[in-house]
Amino acid sequence: MSRLCWLLIPLALAIPARAEDLPNGWEGAIRPEHVRPHVEFLASRELAGRSGADSAKAADYLTKQFRDNKLRPLFADGSFEQMIPTSAEADSSDESPRIVGRNVGAWLEGSDPKLRDELIVIGTHFDHLGTRNGKIFRGADDNASGTAMMLEVARQLAALKQRPKRSIVFVGFDLEEQLLWGSRWFVAHPPFELDRVKLFITADMIGRSLGDLPLPTIFVMGSEHAPRMKLLLDDVGSPRGLEVARLGIDLVGIRSDYGPFWNEKIPFLFFSTGEHPDYHTPRDVPEKLDYDKVARVSSLVLKLVETTANADGAPEWTDEVQPNIDEVKSIHRITELLLQAGEKKPLTDLQRLIVTQAKNKCQQILDRGTFNADDRKWLIRISQVLLLSVF
Numbered sequence: 001m002s003r004l005c006w007l008l009i010p011l012a013l014a015i016p017a018r019a020e021d022l023p024n025g026w027e028g029a030i031r032p033e034h035v036r037p038h039v040e041f042l043a044s045r046e047l048a049g050r051s052g053a054d055s056a057k058a059a060d061y062l063t064k065q066f067r068d069n070k071l072r073p074l075f076a077d078g079s080f081e082q083m084i085p086t087s088a089e090a091d092s093s094d095e096s097p098r099i100v101g102r103n104v105g106a107w108l109e110g111s112d113p114k115l116r117d118e119l120i121v122i123g124t125h126f127d128h129l130g131t132r133n134g135k136i137f138r139g140a141d142d143n144a145s146g147t148a149m150m151l152e153v154a155r156q157l158a159a160l161k162q163r164p165k166r167s168i169v170f171v172g173f174d175l176e177e178q179l180l181w182g183s184r185w186f187v188a189h190p191p192f193e194l195d196r197v198k199l200f201i202t203a204d205m206i207g208r209s210l211g212d213l214p215l216p217t218i219f220v221m222g223s224e225h226a227p228r229m230k231l232l233l234d235d236v237g238s239p240r241g242l243e244v245a246r247l248g249i250d251l252v253g254i255r256s257d258y259g260p261f262w263n264e265k266i267p268f269l270f271f272s273t274g275e276h277p278d279y280h281t282p283r284d285v286p287e288k289l290d291y292d293k294v295a296r297v298s299s300l301v302l303k304l305v306e307t308t309a310n311a312d313g314a315p316e317w318t319d320e321v322q323p324n325i326d327e328v329k330s331i332h333r334i335t336e337l338l339l340q341a342g343e344k345k346p347l348t349d350l351q352r353l354i355v356t357q358a359k360n361k362c363q364q365i366l367d368r369g370t371f372n373a374d375d376r377k378w379l380i381r382i383s384q385v386l387l388l389s390v391f
Ligand SMILES: [Zn+2]
Pocket: 001, 002, 003, 142, 177, 280
């Protein structure tokens, strides 16, 4: 996750889904014991926070995983790696610019001759902040968790007897913590024409929870720019024990590797369980992750990718985003969850007061059934308070 705090921005356009109510709550194919070893290796002391030369060790690990799963190399000359020069030298005429990182990529060819030219890209950053003043920033949640998801989705898809119709691309981005330099380089120097990409999926921090409170929530952002994905998210539901909160990306801003794809108007989804007090500290360690949650999110991504890859039509970008009362429903649900969580891990008086007031105001709007511009200004303010200041 990039340094800027995406939770500063309000929730928008969310339709909360209650896992216990969903007729289509299901068991996921990806299990905690699948994702955990990836996190434990990538966030080990040996990898020293995955920056500079230590980030290359993480890149080697991804390459080996892709090879072992018999995926095809993504880049020129049959390479799994794309060298990334320094941003300073990138535009110069220097014949041999200094290499500062590597993206790692592989792909699975689609089975349908008519659809295989269309691509679904799953890309997650594997770098982190390195070691500072002798302290290792291990980056277990940020973003060994998302990388473990990507590797397991790749492994599962590669093992299918019947390959998906569209082709699937898997990428580990380096240098996300350096202003998204890895994904920006990838989009500026793609190994295929960008208009072939029908969907980009990323995940950044999917193993903890907002404010470290016991919430079952996965925030999914960006679907408002791809109507088909919005419908598909509702259709697919979520694994038991996981609740999807759909948010609008337009109010969130660029916080992770979806940024360069968003700029190209490529439909995208961004998955995150939110910020917590250990974000960008040496305390972001593997022992603190909820591996059930990482596995459930991974299973959800797997199902979305498979369904999208096999659907008749592909997602299409839309600029038109209509805010609606579902935003209020989402905030209302978050306040309910926060109050429930507060029974297990007590809230301060101020936290309880603000959450309760927000819940009551949302309830009033929902009872009235109309949502006007002034309400929306209030909703934006209260979302910022709830998600940034209070916890
Ligand atoms: Zn980060």
